[in-house]
Amino acid sequence: MSENGNSGPTYNSRYDNVVDEKRRIQIPSKWRTEGEVEFLLLLWPNGPEMDACVMVFPPNAAKRFKDKVEGLSFGDPRAEALRRLLGRKSDTVKSDKQGRITLPEAMAKAAGIVKAVSLIGMFDRFQIWNPTKYDGEILAGEQALATDAFGMI
Numbered sequence: 001m002s003e004n005g006n007s008g009p010t011y012n013s014r015y016d017n018v019v020d021e022k023r024r025i026q027i028p029s030k031w032r033t034e035g036e037v038e039f040l041l042l043l044w045p046n047g048p049e050m051d052a053c054v055m056v057f058p059p060n061a062a063k064r065f066k067d068k069v070e071g072l073s074f075g076d077p078r079a080e081a082l083r084r085l086l087g088r089k090s091d092t093v094k095s096d097k098q099g100r101i102t103l104p105e106a107m108a109k110a111a112g113i114v115k116a117v118s119l120i121g122m123f124d125r126f127q128i129w130n131p132t133k134y135d136g137e138i139l140a141g142e143q144a145l146a147t148d149a150f151g152m153i
């Protein structure tokens with residue numbers, strides 16, 4: 001298993017998989033750890049599309065994300081709106097013994113996830129996409145931004 005320094009797997013590469021009738025998705029074996037793991041799921045925007053994909057935060061990344069959200073000002077109405085939005089568009093799930101997670105029905109529907117998924121590694125977290133959506137507009141957008149984006153590292 002590849003480790004990312006945060007005592008968890010490194011989520012890299014792309015995996016295409018199926019979604020079963022119970023909305024279960026198999027997490028790739030190299031992305032799994034021993035035992036059940038609780039993941040924070042969040043409908044994640046892309047451009048104007050508010051529910052483009054499902055962002056999956058494992059425990060360490062979920063803690064960093066929650067700490068950042070909780071650190072936002074309570075007096076700022078934008079921060080309050082963001083907290084409500086994130087709270088409403090998130091859920092937690094545990095992986096089962098076979099390394100699967102079950103997407104909540106409303107979340108799967110909002111992201112257009114039905115029979116197939118693409119799991120896209122992002123090192124400390126991963127995203128779950130409708131493969132048609134990802135292979136079209138998202139991949140084209142990534143390629144358009146790639147040259148400038150590499151300048152960030």
